[in-house]
Amino acid sequence: MLGVLCSCFSQQPKVDPCTDSYLIQEALIEKVNGIYYRQRNRMDGVPFYRNEVGVVLFRYQMASGSAFWYLSSQSDDFYRSEGDYYRVKSESVPSHLADWSCSHSPDGRGPAPVISLIGTDPGPDPCSKSSLSADMLPLTGGDEIAIDISVSLLSGSPLGTVPVYPSSTGLQVKFVLRPFLQERRYVTKLIYGEQVFDDLQTVKGLQLEPDASLQAIVQEADCIVRDAGAPEVNGSYIRQDELMVGAPCYVNEHGTLLFRYCFTRSHSHYWYFSKASGELQKSENDYFRVKTEELKPPATGWVSASCLAGRDPSPTVMCF
Numbered sequence: 001m002l003g004v005l006c007s008c009f010s011q012q013p014k015v016d017p018c019t020d021s022y023l024i025q026e027a028l029i030e031k032v033n034g035i036y037y038r039q040r041n042r043m044d045g046v047p048f049y050r051n052e053v054g055v056v057l058f059r060y061q062m063a064s065g066s067a068f069w070y071l072s073s074q075s076d077d078f079y080r081s082e083g084d085y086y087r088v089k090s091e092s093v094p095s096h097l098a099d100w101s102c103s104h105s106p107d108g109r110g111p112a113p114v115i116s117l118i119g120t121d122p123g124p125d126p127c128s129k130s131s132l133s134a135d136m137l138p139l140t141g142g143d144e145i146a147i148d149i150s151v152s153l154l155s156g157s158p159l160g161t162v163p164v165y166p167s168s169t170g171l172q173v174k175f176v177l178r179p180f181l182q183e184r185r186y187v188t189k190l191i192y193g194e195q196v197f198d199d200l201q202t203v204k205g206l207q208l209e210p211d212a213s214l215q216a217i218v219q220e221a222d223c224i225v226r227d228a229g230a231p232e233v234n235g236s237y238i239r240q241d242e243l244m245v246g247a248p249c250y251v252n253e254h255g256t257l258l259f260r261y262c263f264t265r266s267h268s269h270y271w272y273f274s275k276a277s278g279e280l281q282k283s284e285n286d287y288f289r290v291k292t293e294e295l296k297p298p299a300t301g302w303v304s305a306s307c308l309a310g311r312d313p314s315p316t317v318m319c320f
Contacts, residue, residue: 022049022057023169024071025200027113029085031055032071035118035171037231052232052254055085067091071100071113086112118172147203147210151177151190159216166204170197177216184224184320186236188253189217223250223258223297223319225273229304229311230287232256233273245269247295251276256287258297258317271297275309284308288315 022036036049036057044067048058054073061067069090073083084105088098100115102108146163151173153159160180164173174187181187190197192214197206208214221236228234237250237258249259255276262269271294273287274280286307292298297317304310 021118023116023118023171023200024051024057024113025116026111027071027086028109028111029107031073032085032113035231037234039229050231059091070105072105073107083107116167116169116172118169118175147208147212149173149203149208149210149212149214151214151216153218154215159218164203164208166202168203169199170201170206171199173197173203173214174199181218184221184236185218186221187216188219191215191217221320223317225252225258225315225317227313228273228288228315229313230273230309233287233315250297260295269293272307273302273310273315286310 021038024033024036027033031053032051032055034051034053034055036051036055038047038049042048044059044061046059048056050056055071056073057069057071059067059069066089068087070084071086073085085108086100086102087105088100100112102110102112144165144167146165148161148163150161151159160177162173162176170190173190177187192206192208192212195206197214219236219238222239223237225234225237232254233252233256235252235254235256237252239248239250242249245260245262247260249257251257257274257276257280258271259274259280260269260271261280268291270289270291272280272289275285275287283306287310288302288304288307290298290301290303292301297319299317300314302314302317304312304314
C-alpha cells in the first residue's frame with residue numbers, strides 16, 4: 001500500500017458496542033472468511049478487527065487523502081501491498097461496505113467477500129432486552145424483511161422471540177438470544193426439527209418460515225475469559241472430566257485449552273492457554289501463561305512472554 005498512515009479523521013465511524021464484531025463470508029481466499037473480533041487498540045484513529053488466523057480488517061488513508069478499508073495479513077508495514085487480499089474505498093464503518101475488490105491487492109482473488117455485523121464478545125452484555133430489535137441483525141446486502149421466530153429450551157420452557165432476516169446466520173441468532181440468558185449461560189446449539197442450525201448457515205439456507213420454532217441447547221460456563229489480544233482465547237470455558245497436574249482443565253467454544261502444567265526440572269507450576277490441536281510441550285501453540293501454585297486459574301497476571309501464539313493485551317479470567 002502506498003501512502004502514509006493518518007492518525008485520525010475529522011469524523012470517526014461509530015461502532016455499536018452491542019455488535020462490534022464482523023462475519024466475513026464468500027471470499028475465494030479461505031483465510032479471509034471467518035469472524036473478525038474488535039481489538040483493544042486503534043488503527044487510523046478507528047477500531048480495527050482480526051480473525052482467528054490473523055487476517056486484519058482495518059482502515060487506511062492514502063497520501064491523496066482517500067480512505068480505504070483493507071483485508072490484509074500485512075498490518076505492520078503500510079507501504080507494502082504484499083499481503084493485501086481485498087480493499088474498498090470508504091470512510092464508513094465496515095458493516096456498510098460493499099464492492100470489495102482485489103484490484104491493487106496482489107494476494108487477492110475473486111470473488112470478493114460479503115461482510116455483516118455480529119456480536120460475539122463474551123463479556124457483560126451492554127444490550128438490554130428493550131434494545132433488542134431487527135437493527136441488531138444487519139443485512140448482508142439488499143432490502144430484506146425480518147421475520148419473528150420463537151426459541152425454547154429443550155425442556156419446553158420459552159426462551160424468547162427474536163427477529164431474523166433471510167441472511168441472518170446461526171451465530172447472529174445466538175447473539176440476540178444473549179439478553180434472555182444469565183451471564184454464565186450461553187447457547188451452544190440451535191435445533192430446527194432434526195437439523196442443527198450451524199453458525200455460518202443462514203435462515204434462508206435452513207428454510208426457516210415465519211413463526212418457526214427453534215430449540216436452544218444452553219450450557220453454563222465454568223470460566224469466562226475476556227480482553228485477550230488473541231480472540232480465540234476469549235469465550236466461555238467448560239470444565240473437562242480429566243485432571244492435569246492435580247487441577248481441572250477447561251476448553252472454550254474455539255477449542256482453546258486452559259490447563260495447569262509443571263516443568264520437570266524446576267518443578268515450577270504454570271497455567272496456560274494453548275491450542276488444543278497442538279503439542280502441549282511446544283511454546284508455538286501457547287497464547288498466555290501465568291506462574292502460580294494455585295489449583296484454579298488466576299484472574300490476572302497473564303503474560304504472552306515465551307508464548308509464540310500470544311498477542312497482547314492479556315486476558316482477564318473469571319472462574320465460578
